[in-house]
Amino acid sequence: MKPLTVTDRPAPATGRAVWHRRAALLPAGYLGALAVLAFAHPFAPDWYWLAVHLLLLGAAxxxxxxWSAHFTAAVLRVPPPPHRRGEILRLAVLNAGVVAVLTGGGTDRAWLGLAGAAAVFAAVAGHLAWLAARLRAALPARFAVTVRYYSAAAVALLTGIPAGAWMLVADSPVRARILLFHAHVNLLGWIMLTVLGTVLTLWPTVLRTRMDPAAVTAARAALPAATSAILLVTIGVLAWWPPVAASGLALFAAAVTITAIPAARTALHKPPDSFAAWSIAAGTGWLLVALAVDAATLLTARTAGAAADGFGAVLTPLLLGSVAQILLGALAYLLPMALGGGPARVRERTTALDRHGAQRLAMTNTALLVLMVPAGPYVRIALAFLLLAALVQFLLPAVRMLLTDRRQAS
Structure with a gap:
């Protein structure tokens, strides 16, 4: 084997690389648990609820x-922290809460779920306070709007957590409305506002090109539209005024489109050529599909209960099509870069995560398209296994990469 030269030799792991390697094991662990649940779901009565929360509350x-802490420090040009004790504490509290919520919700131990929800609330509140402190202390920055997206997203989750906790212990005629409120404020607020704020700077970086000149202006215009949209949706489902909720979804789609136009121009200038880029692009497209399906579901349901029962049709494009693909695409780009080790190691990791990328994307999105139309149970089972296979194809090299780098650093 050719000996390593000075330029080829992997650079020693930095403190940032060690941190991201360890932190990346958390979402990877929840995604692995999701894969295990796919095989064990016949033995888990609440498997669907568990799957949704493993993806959203655990991995995402x-x-x-x-990563919002990472991007906040980058866009505000915050000096590297002397230690990460605060971040470690927030993640520890968060994951203790997530495990308690999953255990309590899956075993009908409401008190455990409530304790877990309180811990998640405390962790996210601490994260919001950290974001606010960084914004106050920072000098004016061009991309500070990204941090405002993160702050609005955290406020949305802090609003949605009590609704989820309430559903663990109460059953009432308005339960369906609370469920719809909880789902929309968490998915559109916590997840999608974070996505919109991150894609502003991440998308041109993934494409390895310059940002469109109108991207920042578009992001600033889209934020009040998106937050107003979430407010309309939540009022609409709580009061059960479907046209109001549907108008909110239309406004949110408009906000997504505002940010997507400069992103599309960037892609025309430098077309996507990696799994990360195509996965993020596909996830954005599925978000618009999910918003349309959501509006149709609300407008055609006679009652809030019927809309809640039909919300599964929304979750397929929203969770599997959008959230999962954007999450995997972002991790496929960010992990090789964050783990450091020099350009050669970054290229090696990126190549490993890009391997069979076209096949995984085609398999995933074809399966999702077929799942959107009525199909027999055996067809749906086969499609679910295709989606699971695509997830495992990503997880295996990702976990191998994290564990290999850990051994090399030790």
């Missing part, structure tokens, strides 16, 4: 806390 929320 951990990724958001870690």
């Amino acid at each position: 929320t951990n990724a958001i806390l870690v």
Whole structure:
């Protein structure tokens, strides 16, 4: 084997690389648990609820806390922290809460779920306070709007958590409305506001090109539209005024489109050529599909209960099509970069995560398209296994990369 030269030799792991390697194991662990649940779901009565919360509360929320802090420090040009004790504490509290929520919700131990919800609330409140402190202390920055997206997203989750906790212990005629409120404020607020804020700077970076000149202006215009949209949706589902909720969804779609136009121009200038870029692009497209399906579901349901029962049709494009694909695409780009080790190691990791990327994307999105139309149970089972196979194809090299780098650093 050719000996390593000075330029080829992997650079020693930095404190940032060690941190991101360890932090990345958290969302990877929840995604792995989601894959295990796919095989064990016949033995888990509440498997669907568990699957949704493993993806959103487990994988996505951990990724958001870690990477929103990273991007906040980058766009505000905050000096590297002397330690990460505060961030470690927030993640520890968050994951203790997530495990308690999953355990309590899956075993009908309401008190445990409530304690877990309180812990998640405390962790996100601490994260919001950290974001606010960084904004106050920072000098004016061009991309500060990204941090405002993160702050609005955290406020949305803090609003949605009590609704979820209430549903663990109460059953009433308005339960369906609370469920719809909880789902919309968390998905559109916590997840999608974070996505819109991050894609502003992440998208041109993934494409390795310059940002469109209108991107920042578009992001600033889209934020009040998106937050107003969430307010309309939540009022509409709580009061059960479907036209109001549907108008909110239309406004949110308009906000997404405002940010997507400069992103599309950037892609025309430098077309996507990686799994990360195509996965993020596909996830954005599925978000618009999900918003349309959501509006149709609300407008055609006679009652809030019927809308809640039909919300599964919305979750397929929203969770599997949008959230999961954007999450995997972002991780496919960010992990190789954050783990450091020099350009050669970054290229090696990126190549590993890009391997069979076209096949995974085609398999995932074809399966999702077929799932959107009526199909027999055996067809749906086969499609679910295709989606699971695509997830495992990503997880195996990602976990191998994290564990290999850990051994090399130790």
